[in-house]
Amino acid sequence: MLSSLFSRCWALLLLSLALWTTSTTAEGETPEKQAADFFGRHESTSGHTNNWAVLVCASRYWFNYRHMANALGMYRTVKRLGVPDSHIILMLADDAACNPRNPFPGSVFASSSRSLDLYGSHVEVDYRGTDVTVENFLRLLTGRVSPDMPRSKRLLSDDKSNVFVYMTGHGGNEFLKFQDSEEISAFDIADAFEQMWQKRRYNELFFMIDTCQANTMYTKFYSPNILATGSSQIEENSYSYENDADIGVSVIDSYTHFVLEYMERINKTSQTSLQDFFNAYNPHTIRSHPGVRSDLFQRPLSDTLLTDFFGGVAHAEIFDSSSSNIDFELDEEFASKWQAVYDDACNAETSSDGGDAENSSERVAQSSIRKIGEKLDLSPGKWKEARKWASVASLGALIAWAASRW
Amino acid sequence: MASQYVFPAAVAARIFLCFTSLPEYLKYDQQLSTPLTSHLRLQEGIFLYKHDIDPYAGGTLRHSPLFLSLFTTLLPTSRLPCSVLWTLCDFAAAYSLVRIWRARQRVSSSSRDSLIASLYLLNPYLALPSLALSTATFDNLSVLLALMFASEGRTSLALLVTATATQLSIPSALIVLPVMLLLLTDPVSHLAVPRIFPVKLSRAIPLATEYLAYSVALMLACTTLVGSWRWIPETWGASIMLPDLTPNPGLWWYFFTEMFDHFRSFFLMVFSIHLVIYIMPVCIKFQHDPLYAAFILLGVLGTFKAYLSLADPGLFLSMFAIFPEVHPYLRHPIVTALLHLHAAPLLPLFHHLWLSEGTGNANFYYASTLVLGLANGAGLLDAVWAGLRTAIGDVEPKYEVVQE
Numbered sequence: 041m042l043s044s045l046f047s048r049c050w051a052l053l054l055l056s057l058a059l060w061t062t063s064t065t066a067e068g069e070t071p072e073k074q075a076a077d078f079f080g081r082h083e084s085t086s087g088h089t090n091n092w093a094v095l096v097c098a099s100r101y102w103f104n105y106r107h108m109a110n111a112l113g114m115y116r117t118v119k120r121l122g123v124p125d126s127h128i129i130l131m132l133a134d135d136a137a138c139n140p141r142n143p144f145p146g147s148v149f150a151s152s153s154r155s156l157d158l159y160g161s162h163v164e165v166d167y168r169g170t171d172v173t174v175e176n177f178l179r180l181l182t183g184r185v186s187p188d189m190p191r192s193k194r195l196l197s198d199d200k201s202n203v204f205v206y207m208t209g210h211g212g213n214e215f216l217k218f219q220d221s222e223e224i225s226a227f228d229i230a231d232a233f234e235q236m237w238q239k240r241r242y243n244e245l246f247f248m249i250d251t252c253q254a255n256t257m258y259t260k261f262y263s264p265n266i267l268a269t270g271s272s273q274i275e276e277n278s279y280s281y282e283n284d285a286d287i288g289v290s291v292i293d294s295y296t297h298f299v300l301e302y303m304e305r306i307n308k309t310s311q312t313s314l315q316d317f318f319n320a321y322n323p324h325t326i327r328s329h330p331g332v333r334s335d336l337f338q339r340p341l342s343d344t345l346l347t348d349f350f351g352g353v354a355h356a357e358i359f360d361s362s363s364s365n366i367d368f369e370l371d372e373e374f375a376s377k378w379q380a381v382y383d384d385a386c387n388a389e390t391s392s393d394g395g396d397a398e399n400s401s402e403r404v405a406q407s408s409i410r411k412i413g414e415k416l417d418l419s420p421g422k423w424k425e426a427r428k429w430a431s432v433a434s435l436g437a438l439i440a441w442a443a444s445r446w
Numbered sequence: 447m448a449s450q451y452v453f454p455a456a457v458a459a460r461i462f463l464c465f466t467s468l469p470e471y472l473k474y475d476q477q478l479s480t481p482l483t484s485h486l487r488l489q490e491g492i493f494l495y496k497h498d499i500d501p502y503a504g505g506t507l508r509h510s511p512l513f514l515s516l517f518t519t520l521l522p523t524s525r526l527p528c529s530v531l532w533t534l535c536d537f538a539a540a541y542s543l544v545r546i547w548r549a550r551q552r553v554s555s556s557s558r559d560s561l562i563a564s565l566y567l568l569n570p571y572l573a574l575p576s577l578a579l580s581t582a583t584f585d586n587l588s589v590l591l592a593l594m595f596a597s598e599g600r601t602s603l604a605l606l607v608t609a610t611a612t613q614l615s616i617p618s619a620l621i622v623l624p625v626m627l628l629l630l631t632d633p634v635s636h637l638a639v640p641r642i643f644p645v646k647l648s649r650a651i652p653l654a655t656e657y658l659a660y661s662v663a664l665m666l667a668c669t670t671l672v673g674s675w676r677w678i679p680e681t682w683g684a685s686i687m688l689p690d691l692t693p694n695p696g697l698w699w700y701f702f703t704e705m706f707d708h709f710r711s712f713f714l715m716v717f718s719i720h721l722v723i724y725i726m727p728v729c730i731k732f733q734h735d736p737l738y739a740a741f742i743l744l745g746v747l748g749t750f751k752a753y754l755s756l757a758d759p760g761l762f763l764s765m766f767a768i769f770p771e772v773h774p775y776l777r778h779p780i781v782t783a784l785l786h787l788h789a790a791p792l793l794p795l796f797h798h799l800w801l802s803e804g805t806g807n808a809n810f811y812y813a814s815t816l817v818l819g820l821a822n823g824a825g826l827l828d829a830v831w832a833g834l835r836t837a838i839g840d841v842e843p844k845y846e847v848v849q850e
Contacts, residue, residue: 424498431515431671438663442602 086339086348088202088243092195093118093128096177098209098218100133100169105289106280108136109150110208110250110296112158117303118204122352129180129195131167133219143286150292150300152284166193174224181205181232183241199240204248204349208296211251213274214260230260237263244337246349250295252277255331267314267337267344271295272328279327294326308351315341453560456567460536463577464529472578477793479580480753481690482508482615482681485528488581492517502672502680505689509581510614511668511677532576532583539587540566542594547768549597550633550737562767570790571760582757585615589761593740596625597633604629605653609660613668616682617721617751623729624740626653633737635771637836640734685752686718693801693811695793696754697819700812721750731834738833741765745829749822756790759822772832782828785821792817 095118097111115130137148137159148159167176179185180195197203210217214226229247236242247268249257254270261268271278271293280290281297292300302320306312318341323329334341472478473485481487491507494500495514501507507514517523521531540563547562548554566572576583588611595604608625611618630645630653668677684690691699698717705713724746732739741762748759763786766773773779792814799806838847 427670427673428515428519431511431667432519434663434667434670435512435515438606438660438667439603442606442660445602 086202086244086344087200088348089200090198090202091123091127091204091349091352092197092201093123093204094131094180094195094206095128096131096172096205096207096209097133098172098207098216098224100135100172100219102136102139102141103289104133104209105136105148105287106291106293107208107210108132108134109148109158109292111206112148112163113150113292113296113300114206115163116156116158117300118350121303121306121347121350122308123350124352125162125164126192127352128164129166129193130164131172131177131180132165133172134165134168141288143288149284149287150297152282152291154284154286164192170219172219174218174222174228177218177224178228178232181241182235183239195241197236197241200243201241202349203236203242203245205245206248206250207257208250208293211249211253211257213253214256216249216251216257226257226260229257230262233261233266234263237265244339244348248299250278250293254278254295255329255333258331258333261333261336264336265338266333267341268333269318270331271326273331276328295328295330298322298326303346303350306346308347310345310347312346313342314344314346314349317346449561452564456564457537460533460567460573463573464533465526468577469525469529469579472574473580475574475578475794476693476797477695477756478575478578479582480694480696480755481692482684482753483575483580483582483585483755483757485579485581488513488517489523492523500672500674500676502676505680508681508684508690510681511671512610512613512664513581513584515667515671528579529577532579535583535587536567536572536576539583539590542587542590543764543768545594546590546597546633546737549594550635550768552634558767558770565767566764569760569764571756572764575755575757575760580755580757581614582755585611585618586757586761588614589618589621589744592621592625593628593737596628597737599629599632601629601653602656605657606660609657609664612661613664616685617747620721620725620743620747621740622657623725624736624743626650626657627729627733627736628740629653631736635738635769636734637738637769637771637833638839640837643733686714688714688752690753693797693808694754695756695815695818696751697749697815698752698754700808700815703808717750717752721746735833738769741769742826742830742833745822745826749819749826756793759786759818759825762822762825766829769829769833772829772836775832775835776828777831778824778828782821782824785817785824789814789818789821 093115095111095114097107099107111130111132115128118128119125136142137146144154146159147154147157150156150158167180180193183195185194195203207216215223216225217223233245233247236245242265244265244267245263247258247261247266248270249268250271251257253272253274253276255273256270258266258268258270272295279294281292281294283289284291298321302317318332321330337344479485487506488509491501491509491514494504494507495518501514522528543566544559544563547559548556572583572586588607592604592607592611595607604625608618608622612622627643627650630649631643665678669675679687688698688702691703693699701713701717702710724743728742728746729736729739732742744765745759745762748754748762751758793811796806796810796814800808800811835847841847
């Protein structure tokens with residue numbers, strides 16, 4: 041009995057000793073490793089430092105209300121998960137909220153319960169109305185914009201940006217209809233993405249499209265690091281989710297409704313991966329067969345977080361400071377002079393009395409001002425009090441002298 | 447009679463006003479104080495001086511060192527005592543105006559005394575700058591004291607106070623010659639009977655020497671305070687070189703905002719000489735009445751001074767009260783009065799519209815300064831005409847007076 045207790049104590053002691061040695065040897069980590077550990081804590085290894093979102097609604101007119109609601113719902117979700125307005129390009133025809141046929145003016149709802157107004161408080165539409173064209177979209181992606189294009193309408197992504205491209209509207213086999221007047225083909229988008237890759241305008245790109253026969257739109261991509269998903273396969277329509285009897289039109293599409301509902305369950309710190317998201321696809325409830333194309337995407341989907349594309353979670357690049365060539369030019373003489381002044385003032389104060397902090401700091405400031413005045417040759421000089429009274433006295437003497445004369 | 451209540455009411459009103467909180471708002475007004483007279487700059491200068499930094503090094507302080515010495519030793523700097531002090535200075539200035547009147551009329555008291563004092567105290571052009579704690583009150587006081595002592599024949603005091611007036615504000619040097627002429631003659635009105643100057647001019651030389659001696663003594667007192675001669679270009683030099691182009695009701699600032707540097711010195715010289723050239727002709731034309739000459743030259747100052755505030759035309763307008771003999775001969779007093787009534791609200795309105803609202807521009811304010819210049823010029827010309835017309839007296843109906 042006693043011997044087993046004794047052996048248990050020995051085992052415990054050995055175990056604690058082992059633990060202690062491992063912890064002390066682990067103290068010698070480099071700062072880089074510590075920072076990498078800290079930032080890598082949520083286990084995403086994508087290596088991006090900023091997020092961009094390009095949300096395109098390619099339809100106009102009142103009866104395409106649901107496409108507007110799709111894009112606005114995605115806008116709200118992306119903003120909620122942390123992408124700032126400065127990194128979101130929203131392209132909408134923007135003719136639903138203030139449409140004369142809208143019984144709820146200034147509002148766009150995505151469900152018949154009308155519980156959430158997607159057009160409510162702060163919506164920044166970058167391209168509206170007739171600005172939503174194929175040319176503008178392709179110029180936006182490739183960066184070939186005219187010099188007078190304002191910054192808020194440019195895609196200013198760099199090689200460490202994860203870009204989320206969402207498109208919705210009416211589409212078909214390898215095409216998407218823009219504003220009822222023109223169309224963009226899958227080849228155009230694929231070439232645009234290739235230009236982005238060559239210009240190092242994305243780190244990873246997630247392409248989501250909700251139209252009829254949507255999966256055909258991503259079949260032509262050939263650039264690396266692109267992950268694509270669509271709402272319906274070839275020869276299949278995408279359907280709307282529900283109508284609203286008061287608004288009179290459909291308010292949201294099935295696939296986008298599913299995506300938005302899924303996103304409502306995650307927040308900025310979520311560890312949900314894209315594999316989980318794609319696994320949740322239910323063709324029965326969505327009423328079409330969504331597809332995924334991940335052959336160009338180099339990371340495993342189970343390691344890729346949803347917030348890599350939908351959120352604004354940032355990583356940091358660590359570089360060795362000794363290799364940087366930022367050189368601060370300091371006027372040494374000036375700096376030393378000021379330092380000497382301040383040191384003198386501080387020493388004078390600490391030597392005179394140990395007053396409370398406020399008064400002493402003010403006195404330090406005042407004596408510093410005095411010394412600065414002396415050093416910059418601004419001081420009125422010595423005997424200030426005497427000279428002051430001397431000038432007043434001389435004035436009085438003059439008055440007395442003049443009054444005594446006639 | 448109700449008129450006997452005017453003067454007590456004026457005194458009561460001024461005392462009441464100095465205890466309100468008006469100075470807090472008025473001291474920022476650009477019409478009432480200029481960079482040379484602003485109370486804010488004086489306080490800044492006093493602060494810098496108390497903290498051993500040369501107040502003239504930064505270009506904020508343009509007041510005379512006499513103000514610095516007085517306000518750091520004897521006089522108060524906090525708001526309420528300052529308001530009381532300024533009101534007392536206005537009372538003293540009104541009293542000296544009454545003494546000038548009495549000297550001119552050769553009486554020891556008259557029924558018009560209270561009216562003249564009320565006209566000085568209730569003149570808004572003088573009351574508002576005084577409430578704004580502008581040091582133009584001291585400038586006006588020193589000018590009126592100089593004229594008072596000169597009218598009463600107290601040579602040394604008159605010359606000392608004139609030297610003080612010049613020290614505080616160099617454009618006041620325009621009244622030096624009239625003061626000397628006044629000391630040599632008398633303040634009594636000779637407008638109706640002009641005569642050649644009765645005294646030999648060489649008797650003015652000892653007066654000029656005494657004046658210069660007092661000026662040098664005051665300059666030395668100022669230099670003692672400051673410790674260097676730096677104050678001269680900062681205070682006196684400001685009226686000549688116009689370094690500060692803060693908008694004021696005067697006629698210089700707009701002209702010099704758009705002046706090319708190449709021509710700046712030329713036009714500064716022109717504008718400064720423009721002030722000086724009035725001295726000799728006015729003193730020659732009004733050699734029979736030097737007090738009236740001083741009055742005209744104060745009108746010139748009130749129109750063409752470098753840093754004009756409303757206190758300068760205010761002194762000119764209040765001094766109309768001591769020359770009742772010219773009132774019947776004023777040709778357009780109503781026009782002058784209406785122009786002043788027009789200019790006075792227009793100035794702060796356009797200033798606000800330009801600088802606060804942003805819906806106007808500098809041309810609006812410049813136009814209002816032109817209206818004030820027109821008002822001042824109309825008053826000045828009318829005073830000159832009336833002063834000369836008095837000499838001709840009543841004219842038979844079939845004759846008229848023309849100017850050759």
